[in-house]
Amino acid sequence: MWIVEKIEISGGFLPGLSVSIPQGLTCIIGARGSGKSTLAESVRFALSGMSAAPKHCADLIQANLAGGALVTITALADGSNRYTIKRGLKQSPVLLTSDGRAINTVDLDRGTFLPLDAYSSLEIEAIADEALGSKRRNLLDELRSEQIRSIHLSLADSARALETNADRIRTAQRTIVDLTEQIEELGDVRARLSALAPSDRESAEDFVRLSRQQQLDQREIAKLDSAERDLKTLEGSLERLRKEAQGVFAARLTEEQSANADALRRYEKLLAASTAPVEKHLSAIQARIRGAQGALAQARQDVAEIHTSHAGDLARLNALNQAASEQARLRASLEQQVAKLEALEQQRVEIHTELETLLERRKFLKTDHILMRDQVSTMRDEVASELQHEAGERVRIRVMRNADYMSYQEMLEAGLKGARVRNQSEILATLMVLRPEQLAQLIQANDLDSFDELTHFGAERSRKILDAFRESVDPLALEITPIEDRIAIELNVATAGRPHFKDASDLSRGQKCTALLPILLARRDNPLIIDQPEDNLDNHFIFETVVNAVQRMKKRRQMIFITHNANIPVLAEAELVLVMTSDGRVGAVERRGSVDECREQIIDLLEGGREAFALRSKRYAAG
Structure with a gap:
């Protein structure tokens, strides 16, 4: 105080x-x-x-x-x-x-x-008027500022992890689409190859083997590229962790004029003493990463020589095929296409497996993210209860969890702009009933029947809306759109008899201040x-x-x-x-x-x- x-x-x-x-x-x-x-x-x-x-x-x-x-x-x-x-x-x-x-x-x-705490009458009215938004939440959050700040830092890390996961999912999905298109472009090459007369060339088997090996060589290079990118990302994350650790262990706990200063200095020293061991471990990890980067560079150099040899062998066989008969050249071409087809199919299977792993990982990330947001809501409940006790019976303050849909509404409004449908206010009200993750699944699956069944928009309007959303709304971003807590601040406007509470945003200008002042008076000392x-x-x-x-x-x-x-x-x-x-x-x-x-x-x-x-x-x- x-x-x-x-x-x-x-x-x-x-x-x-x-x-x-x-x-x-x-x-x-x-x-x-x-x-x-x-x-x-x-x-x-x-x-x-x-x-x-x-x-x-x-x-x-x-x-x-x-x-x-x-x-x-x-x-x-x-x-x-x-x-x-x-x-x-x-x-x-x-x-x-x-x-x-x-x-x-x-x-x-x-x-x-x-x-x-300082407020003008205009500031008090602004808090009262904002039924949805951050002003009322800040009234509560400031009373648990350190704890909520810590959770928000964790939430920021969680959001970054979800975004990284989403980027990898999008990449995998785009890759699968691209591979599928390439597979479809090759058509029925297996059937066309089977329809040819048997080849009397002894080199056909070698040609097929080398063609397949060329596809594998390309995939090896791609995997080396991916491993190098991942190591570089890991190295950057380690450097950020080092800076964060330095900040944490250098934290000042003491207030110089406080009677507790001497006691807290001992804990400052304990924190500072942790810097060297942590730095040692981080340096060891960094050395491992750089060792791995060196190993990858050596691997790239080694396989480059082998790949060059494979390419030379294939080039010699191609030269032989140039002089062969038309059927032999056709067979060679089809065999090469079959080899490419098999490589594409195998790669698609691998990307599908990777995608399933990423989607499973996303479930855990979303669960952790939701649990952290629930911690903030629980703290707000505690603060609201304390304020309610101090503010008296005339005013009521409640935390309505996950009731502030402003961000969700803004995303839906942006998505509807390209739908070219009338009565967008009515449509928006219906869409708001759907949970963000529910709508995201419908968009992702392009599930027109389920969408129409849930909204009753009719087949044509449902198609236009879903097409517009698929064009402009990212379902991975939509499913984690934050639904914030709404803080209800209400005044009992009944002069006698049964209480009748109205939210501050629905009150007269004078009553708005009446609702807010007891809370502002009770917040802190x-x-x-x-x-x-x-x-x-x-x-x-x-x-x-x-x-x-x-x-x-x-x-x-x-x-x-x-x-x-x-x-x-x-x-x-x-x-x-x-x-x-x-x-x-x-x-x-x-x-x-x-x-x-x-x-x-x-x-x-x-x-x-x-x-x-x-x-x-x-x-x-x-x-």
Whole structure:
């Protein structure tokens, strides 16, 4: 846990600003254009850089911190470790310890050293509006970032293995098609050879033997080429593994200012000590690979001499055949074609066997890939359960596994473009019922009858659609199209009686924030900045959901709210109120203090002035 202790800004729109921030709730109020959002976004900028902010917030920082402005944040971590962060638009961030030592090993832009949650009202609405997509998933994934990052790295390796497997399957399939065409081109050469009168040439047997050997020679060269490519690929994989191992064993486990630093250094040394043995084994494997490459080169040299001899013998027999009778020449030609046919048939059998092995291997790869994706879903379930416990009964958060079909839908839409059929929206809805791997099998097999039986499109439309998919959709890519989890964030909109939950994307603008805020408040215990969370909310929802959640959570985390609604600082009992003002050129803090100390400014800015406040109170009392 950590807190922002102090915010200082020199230059820019808020020159000379210096405010200390307490634990609990701080509310920043003021007229529009007084610098409230600039103050909040300056904290996000100092801690995480420009990449952490959406465009409208980044534009605000670019405009209001121009001219060499410097933001300085003092932070207190774990109750005892104090850090200072300094950042300007055109200078690299500086991270200092309490005794002034610079820390150069931390990348602040990653946002993980002193993690901050910061949201504008537009960002909150964007999360609420995105029923399908990554924004809601990120809300959960960030709370298990290290574990999920590790799984995603494994998933990336798995995806590469599946793609390599798919490339080899495609190559095998193309080779089989090519071999089949060559076999069909040769036709009935065996029958034509059998129909010829027996040859009286003693060289016929030798000619057949040498013709067959020529086919075998060509296959030997092809296998040598394949082995050399595989060794080269293996060597590249080994080099990548070496670099990854170096990164893993050089990992820094310690935080220099942590009380656990000495204990963790011993494990750093243990990790580092593993580098040499691993490097030794990797070097030994590399030496083996290079030895194998040398052996292949020698094998290529040896067989080259033998192949040259075979080619010479065959050339001499061909020369003899030139002088032979027409029938002898025909026999020789047919015998050569038969030899080629037998070699092609044998090669096709071998490629078929290889293809079956690749397809079997793909089953295991897909199973492992699915299991890893399930691990991510399980973690999301755990996070959703924890958030649900903290967020209360008014809001509901659920992980709907494999329910985000956006990638699948986009692939189908692209495939349908060439189908030339009407009512594509209706067709797409029907196709979405089919699982990706199910549709991939139908495309691969060109199974028109089963496709029509499942979709009821009719024979002609089914043919057009399936033909379009076979032309533009790769079934091997389709079958592993990721179906992501959908994160349902729902609000109980019933005011009484039986609960009625609606997804945030179907709510009014005000209710969207009502659904998201309890979750954002409950996510973590690091500081939270929200710019105008009450935009579009009515006061009933603010009190019932927002204020209650803030009161419950402010003991656990520091919160900074920019607000135009008096209910938040007053009813949530803000520890500090900052009143901002501006003369149009620069902004400043006009007053700071408790709710009671800033009472007049709260009434004036948030209640419309004392007269309006008194009039409302009188009317309420009269009612």
